[in-house]
Amino acid sequence: ERRLLLLLLLLLSSCCITKAQRKQQERGSLLLNMLIKNEAEHLRRSLPKWAPLIDYWIVGVDDHNTDESEEVIRQYLGHIPGEIVTVAFDGMGPTWTKLVERGLEVFPNATHGIIADADFTPLQSSLDKSQLIMECSKHMYRIRSTDGSTVRNMDWIYRNIPGAKVERRTHQSVSVPKIPGQRVFQTMINLEVQEFTGGYQDRSGNKSQRYLNWLLKDLEEMPNDPRTIYYLGHAHLDMIGPNPVQDVQRGGPGAEHVRKALEYFTWRSEVRMGYFEERWFAMLKAAEICERYLFDFECSLRMWNKAKELDPERVDTYFYIGQHYRLAQQPDLAFPYLEQAVKLRYPPRSLFQWNMLYDCLRHLELGRVATTAATMDKRRWRVAKNSLKTAQQQCSRENQDEIGRLLSIAKEEVRKYKKSKTAGKEETAPAPASDAKPAEPVTAAAASETAAPAPSRGPGGKPHVLALEKLHDWYEKHREQLGKVQLEEELERTVTSLRDVAAAPAAVKNCKEFIETTQEYLSSFNSNMENLRSRLRTSHPELWESWLQTNLVLWAACPPKTKKK
Secondary structure, three states: OHHHHHHHHHHHHHHHHHHHHHHHHHOOOEEEEEEEOOOHHHHHHHHHHHHHHOOEEEEEEEOOOOOOHHHHHHHHHOOOOEEEEEEOOOOHHHHHHHHHHHHHHHOOOOOEEEEOOOOEEEOOOOOOHHHOOOOOOEEEEEEEOOOOOOEEEEEEEEEOOOOOEEEOOOOOEEEOOOOOOOOOOEEEEEEEEEEOOOOOOOOOOOHHHHHHHHHHHHHHHOOOOHHHHHHHHHHHHHOOOOOHHHHHHHOOOOHHHHHHHHHHHHHHHHOOOOOHHHHHHHHHHHHHHHHHHHOOHHHHHHHHHHHHHHOOOOOHHHHHHHHHHHHOOOHHHHHHHHHHHHHOOOOOOOOOOOHHHHHHHHHHHHHHHHOOOOOOOHHHHHHHHHHHHHHHHHOOHHHHHHHHHHHHHHHHHHHHHHHOOOOOOOOOOOOOOOOOOOOOOOOHHHHHHHHOOOOOOOOOOOHHHHHHHHHHHHHHHHHHHHHOOOOOHHHHHHHHHHHHHHOOHHHOOOHHHHHHHHHHHHHHHHHOHHHHHHHHHHHOHHHHHHHHHHHHHHHHHOOOOOOOO
16 A cells, blocks of 8 residues: 555656646747847847846847947847847848848747847836747737837737748838647737837938838838838828928928828728728828818818727727817817717727826816806716816826816806706706717807807797707708709708708797707708718808808707706
């Protein structure tokens, strides 16, 4: 029995050792892969942080390097197996691919490699290498911006196997073959680095044209490549210069770059291949160019709405549309978008996360709109008060005076409703629909007309009565002109619906009837707005603008009530 017991203990011990050895074998090993030129300053900061995380290294040094980068590399990484390779630069992708291939040749025992710029500095002192899974082709790690305000995920950890390569001469991406039997291609690991300005890929000064030339060469070799198209937009955006508006208006040197930037961002927004988030951000940049440099508000609103449809979980588009209407002195149109913005949670995205927008700016912008809007009620004031409280907690000191002033107004308005609770029934504004379609931007004069309707011609001064009377007057004035416009069948139905609503003012007694009366017409107008605009804006611009203004009054007059909880 004793012999049998000893035999069992020996077998169990052997089994445990085998499992421990297997676990140790499953732990990955990491090869640091850098490409540098005159970056001793960055290397002194980053390499001491990389040293405890890596098992091997390979650094390509540009053959035109003139500083002490090689000495710094040996100083901080000399105790770890590695190699310095002198390279003739031919763009990021081709040059870095040579280093990937050399790393596999010299260090075949490294299970994974990581592509990193010299200015990428790890924010941690250790790395759990059991996260480096052999069956995954790639892993992602986080890159924090210099000021810490944004974080993006980069899939630059690659399986050290034949076929791994870096594509594109600039804004490179890592390509790795699928592994037989693979169930997961790519995962995130717990590694975060901070990026600093400057470095090999810096595009300041006279490097901008070289950068643009690399992109054009990539596009020539990879026609319709979405990533290259996207960065061509950025390249021209960076080259616009200090006076873009003046250049556009007077034909200055930045005008061509404004035009080309918009062209490439619009092109990228139409290409469905490639990174989903990159396409979304191209829409935002196109809208920004239209809004800030071209004053083409139809274009900016169209691009923001396309971005909203592509990714409705992100705050940015709701914020920008709301901000647009506030600056156009149309706070009542702005409020629903900003209310939706403050409701959204921080979404799980890899790129372009603007932390300050989520923490502070959306809440502050809603407060600004609330204090100037004409259609505020108890529910809206409560939303504004809560948002401003959040802004007070999360915004920087420089915003606190403004927040305090706005919050005092919101608190006072909520108190007024509490005092008048028993005095009478109040109508409640609607919660915003996330797919609501905005109206066009209009002039400040027209906006003020929308925000504050004219005094009532009849008793009571109810907004829904005034709105219908305004529509009736508009239709009577323009019905003959409208009848001469050649419209398609779908657009004719909108005009027929308009005629029916315009005849209804006397019959509509309350908000419920108002909504029932106008819903079909406004829905038809919204659906056909693009076609109506294109038909009328050139041939009958005054007719289009006045029609739109009349509908803005309808939209703001009598929104449906929300149910009380």
